[in-house]
Amino acid sequence: MPHDITRLHHVGHVVSDMAQAIALYRRLGFHVPPPSVPALAPSEGAAPEPFGAANAHADLSRSFVELVTPVKPGSTAGLPPDARIVPLQAPPENLPVLLSRIEATSTQLRGWCDRFEGLHILMFSSPDVDAAADRLTAAGVGHGGVNTVGRPVETPNGVRTEPVRYLEIDGAPEGRIGVVADLDPEFQHARHLDHPNGAQDLVEAVLCVPDGQLSPVRERYERYLGRPISAEGPVTLMAKADLPDLLPGEDPPVLPALVACAVTVPDVARVCALLKEGGLPVRETGRGEPFVPAESALGAALIFREA
Structure with a gap:
């Protein structure tokens, strides 16, 4: 019977200074593009300000290493000057829930940074995340169910939204553990795989x-x-x-x-x-x-x- 978890999807390296982390990974021989950070206008008509968490990926053939850091509202401290500010776009009725989730993630990241700077996220890859969810439930493993989020991806035809389906397992003391649907091949051409160290x-x-x-x-x-x-x-x-x-x-x-x-x-x-x-x-x-x-x-x- 085929396994519903086949390999690693990504690990998350939580850092306190994104500019320093990207410089390190480039010295390690990875191609790392500028990070993205969500932004929201503090008042109507004001310019969007960064908040929540910034992240960047070292993309690999079927996986990636994520660099992620909490961001103080309105501050670009620890971000490189070429960080990509991504204004949040959501219906007004959905915005409170979205903001709550982003703030919860930022708080969690700050707690992990206080614990130690390093790997705090481990996500497994699945060809059938719904089947994985059903099996975990049957095995008595608590999880939050399968969620879908959109990730903005730069493509030759402009920014597109890649759907990401995932679940998070409850109560793992070592960090965020979960299962993510296999990377969508439709977006593979947009990933940077030309690492100087040859990472695959x-x-x-x-x-x-x-x-x-x-x-x-x-x-x-x-x-x-x-x-x-x-x-x-x-x-x-x-x-x-x-x-x-x-x-x-x-x-x-x-x-x-x-x-x-x-x-x-x-x-x-x-x-x-x-x-x-x-x-x-x-x-x-x-x-x-x-x-x-x-x-x-x-x-x-x-x-x-x-x-």
């Missing part, structure tokens, strides 16, 4: 848990995925005592925590040369793969795996 896909997220808590977390993620955790991914679970075997030198500030993610590249030697040219330290995982440590990558270790 997001293939693994590493979740570290306190010693003695691995078994219940494993059981929880097996219910999320609908199958046993395997060495092939998409998520690797590690007790803190075992983390140095995979990621030497890593010491998460709090647990549980998403401590690392892995992307595939065609040539790791080329990537290592690019990283060193950018002044970034490179270590080796217990599997012999290069990675940039969390202390040099805004709280999230990044592993490069040869495809």
